[in-house]
Amino acid sequence: MAAPSNRPETRVERKERTRRAILDAALTLCEDSSLVALSLRQVAKEVGIVPTAFYRHFESLQDLGLALVEESFVSLHAVLREVRRSDPTFEQNIDTSVETLLDHVERHHAHFLFITRERLAGPPAVRAAIKREIDLAERELATDLEWLVTSMGASPWSPDDWKALSNLFVRAMVSTVEAVLVAGGDTRAQQEVAERTRTQLRLVLVGALNWESRPAEPALRASEA
Amino acid sequence: MAAPSNRPETRVERKERTRRAILDAALTLCEDSSLVALSLRQVAKEVGIVPTAFYRHFESLQDLGLALVEESFVSLHAVLREVRRSDPTFEQNIDTSVETLLDHVERHHAHFLFITRERLAGPPAVRAAIKREIDLAERELATDLEWLVTSMGASPWSPDDWKALSNLFVRAMVSTVEAVLVAGGDTRAQQEVAERTRTQLRLVLVGALNWESRPAEPALRASEA
DNA sequence: GTTTCGGGTGCACATGTGTGCACCGTCGCG
DNA sequence: CGCGACGGTGCACACATGTGCACCCGAAAC
Numbered sequence: 001m002a003a004p005s006n007r008p009e010t011r012v013e014r015k016e017r018t019r020r021a022i023l024d025a026a027l028t029l030c031e032d033s034s035l036v037a038l039s040l041r042q043v044a045k046e047v048g049i050v051p052t053a054f055y056r057h058f059e060s061l062q063d064l065g066l067a068l069v070e071e072s073f074v075s076l077h078a079v080l081r082e083v084r085r086s087d088p089t090f091e092q093n094i095d096t097s098v099e100t101l102l103d104h105v106e107r108h109h110a111h112f113l114f115i116t117r118e119r120l121a122g123p124p125a126v127r128a129a130i131k132r133e134i135d136l137a138e139r140e141l142a143t144d145l146e147w148l149v150t151s152m153g154a155s156p157w158s159p160d161d162w163k164a165l166s167n168l169f170v171r172a173m174v175s176t177v178e179a180v181l182v183a184g185g186d187t188r189a190q191q192e193v194a195e196r197t198r199t200q201l202r203l204v205l206v207g208a209l210n211w212e213s214r215p216a217e218p219a220l221r222a223s224e225a
Numbered sequence: 226m227a228a229p230s231n232r233p234e235t236r237v238e239r240k241e242r243t244r245r246a247i248l249d250a251a252l253t254l255c256e257d258s259s260l261v262a263l264s265l266r267q268v269a270k271e272v273g274i275v276p277t278a279f280y281r282h283f284e285s286l287q288d289l290g291l292a293l294v295e296e297s298f299v300s301l302h303a304v305l306r307e308v309r310r311s312d313p314t315f316e317q318n319i320d321t322s323v324e325t326l327l328d329h330v331e332r333h334h335a336h337f338l339f340i341t342r343e344r345l346a347g348p349p350a351v352r353a354a355i356k357r358e359i360d361l362a363e364r365e366l367a368t369d370l371e372w373l374v375t376s377m378g379a380s381p382w383s384p385d386d387w388k389a390l391s392n393l394f395v396r397a398m399v400s401t402v403e404a405v406l407v408a409g410g411d412t413r414a415q416q417e418v419a420e421r422t423r424t425q426l427r428l429v430l431v432g433a434l435n436w437e438s439r440p441a442e443p444a445l446r447a448s449e450a
Numbered sequence: 451g452t453t454t455c456g457g458g459t460g461c462a463c464a465t466g467t468g469t470g471c472a473c474c475g476t477c478g479c480g
Numbered sequence: 481c482g483c484g485a486c487g488g489t490g491c492a493c494a495c496a497t498g499t500g501c502a503c504c505c506g507a508a509a510c
Contacts, residue, residue, distance in 0.1 A: 011477055015487070034346045036262040041467060052469070053488050120403065121259045121346030131407070164424040168397075175396040178345065182356070199389040207432025236507055240457070266497060277499070278458050 019057045021047045023071065026064055027110045034121050035065050035114075065118060065126040072111040073133045079104045080137060084144055093148075094201045101173065102194055105180050113181055116174075134170065142166035149208055158213040165208060172200060244282045246272045248296065251289055252335045259346050260290050260339075290343065290351040297336040298358045304329045305362060309369055318373075319426045326398065327419055330405050338406055341399075359395065367391035374433055383438040390433060397425060 009017070025046035029038055040061060044051040058064045083097045105112050119130045142162050149165075150156075157165075176197045183189035234242070250271035254263055265286060269276040283289045308322045330337050344355045367387050374382075374390075382390075401422045408414035 011486080014477090018487080034259055034261055036259055039467060040469090049487095050489055051467085052471095052490090055469085056487055117346045120344075121342045127407075160421070161424060164421045165428065167421060168425045168428070171396065171400040172393075175400065182352075196385070196389045196392060199386060200393045203390065203393070203432040203436055204429060205432070206435050207428040207430070210431050210435050211428055236456080239507095243457080264497060265499090274457095275459055276497085277460090277501095280499085281457055 015057075018047065018049065018053075022054065022057055022064065023068060026061075026068065027114060030114050030117065031110060034117050035061060035126065036121065036123060062123045062125055065123060066129055068111075068114055069118070069126060069129045069133070072108070072115050075104070075108055075111065076115075076133075077137070080140070084140075094198060094205065098176070098194055098197050098201070101176070102180060102190070105177055109181075112177055116178055116181055119174075134174070138163075138166050138170045141169060145169070152209060155212045157211070161211070161213050165204075168204060169201070172197065172204070240282075243272065243274065243278075247279065247282055247289065248293060251286075251293065252339060255339050255342065256335060259342050260286060260351065261346065261348060287348045287350055290348060291354055293336075293339055294343070294351060294354045294358070297333070297340050300333055300336065301329070301358075302362070305365070309365075319423060319430065323401070323419055323422050323426070326401070327405055327415065330402055334406075337402055341403055341406055344399075359399070363388075363391050363395045366394060370394070377434060380437045382436070386436070386438050390429075393429060394426070397422065397429070 022043060025043050026035075026038065029042060029046060038061060040054055041051045043061075043064075044054050058067070079100060083093075083100050086093065086096055086100075115130060118126050119134075120127070122130070142165075145166050146157075146162055176193060179193045179197075180190055183193060247268060250268050251260075251263065254267060254271060263286060265279055266276045268286075268289075269279050283292070304325060308318075308325050311318060311321055340355060343351050344359075345352065347355070367390075370391050371382075371387055401418060404418045404422075405415055408418060
């Protein structure tokens with residue numbers, strides 16, 4: 001609702017505007033179904049254009065899906081970058097990371113719902129694109145974790161263990177986002193999810209700091225006592 | 226392909242047979258799409274019956290979905306029960322549990338693919354049914370974990386921490402099943418997933434055994450050294 | 451043996467769907 | 481100024497889809 005400057009829109013502005021409208025319409029419709037159950041005509045009707053006009057912007061629904069994936073992840077990567085350059089004190093890092101993530105999920109609710117669903121149920125190309133992005137985030141996290149954990153005086157780890165750990169964190173994030181989304185608007189439930197996630201991350205952290213790569217006898221400190 | 230006894234089928238036998246055929250057909254079609262993108266006529270064609278005959282067995286596709294959920298989870302619950310009554314030595318338990326689970330996933334590939342997809346993308350009622358089953362499994366696991374962990378001399382935990390731990394394990398299971406399924410028939414990748422999962426579970430276990438509920442200063446043993 | 455019941459058929463209908471084609475009006479370049 | 485490119489329209493077609501209805505016929509109940 002910016003000031004409605006009555007200057008007639010330029011051509012590219014107009015095109016970008018309906019492109020956005022299409023993306024938003026698809027996102028809206030995907031809130032209670034999946035891309036694979038969506039029809040070109042539905043989107044067109046939602047946007048308020050004639051079906052064939054859709055092709056002026058995307059080759060197919062799958063193409064639209066890919067655009068939505070990209071769009072969703074630029075915002076997510078921004079968040080991850082923000083989390084990454086925050087205070088490297090691990091404990092605080094967990095709390096603020098969870099908070100930041102959930103805040104972002106709430107603000108970009110539709111995007112995350114889309115990614116969460118299409119990750120497993122979308123058209124093959126869309127699934128592949130999402131997997132690529134997540135794998136990327138996982139690799140980036142792996143180097144960060146190595147940096148953080150070794151700075152806290154743990155034993156040297158094998159590369160596989162680094163992968164396993166970052167994968168564990170990423171899975172936790174994915175699962176948490178899922179949980180928040182199915183909680184819907186129930187803020188009470190969301191709080192519980194957040195608190196539980198914090199506990200879990202701390203628990204994993206405790207495990208990591210007491211970890212030794214490929215122990216012949218596993219490092220079970222508590223049982224030594 | 227059992228011995229084709231030429232005795233004419235009884236009425237209920239016949240009915241049960243086409244009901245099974247419908248379930249199997251739907252499961253097959255769901256291998257590369259989702260329930261919400263499935264049409265009554267497709268299933269009917271796959272089964273080899275006329276569309277309207279479908280209604281003699283199910284009220285709707287969603288109804289069919291609920292039946293498939295139930296069917297999928299009876300076999301899964303059997304596995305969980307088997308894992309649960311195995312050797313309570315924790316280390317071995319992890320290895321055999323992962324092995325048993327993945328073995329089962331391979332054998333009931335279509336069922337797990339179905340659950341994995343519909344869990345987030347299916348019709349609302351189907352999603353709800355799957356969530357109910359998973360939550361049930363989580364609660365059952367929580368009591369088992371309490372039994373196992375306390376028998377290994379860890380500090381007393383708060384109820385929330387038990388929930389968090391079992392939730393963490395269940396999420397790990399779900400994620401692992403996902404990973405195995407997207408790996409497709411690539412047994413090399415499956416082996417990697419299995420190994421990584423074992424590592425992760427061991428890591429969580431180490432964390433659990435060094436855990437103290439709600440520590441004012443978190444129990445970071447490594448940093449004390 | 452006769453009747454009833456119920457799984458399966460065939461047909462019909464209104465509606466939804468992807469997409470080709472000709473067209474139109476206007477913005478923007480020459 | 482004029483013309484071409486291009487976003488958007490309207491129409492058409494050949495399907496696919498859910499579902500109602502009358503019907504059929506073989507097993508089961510009597």
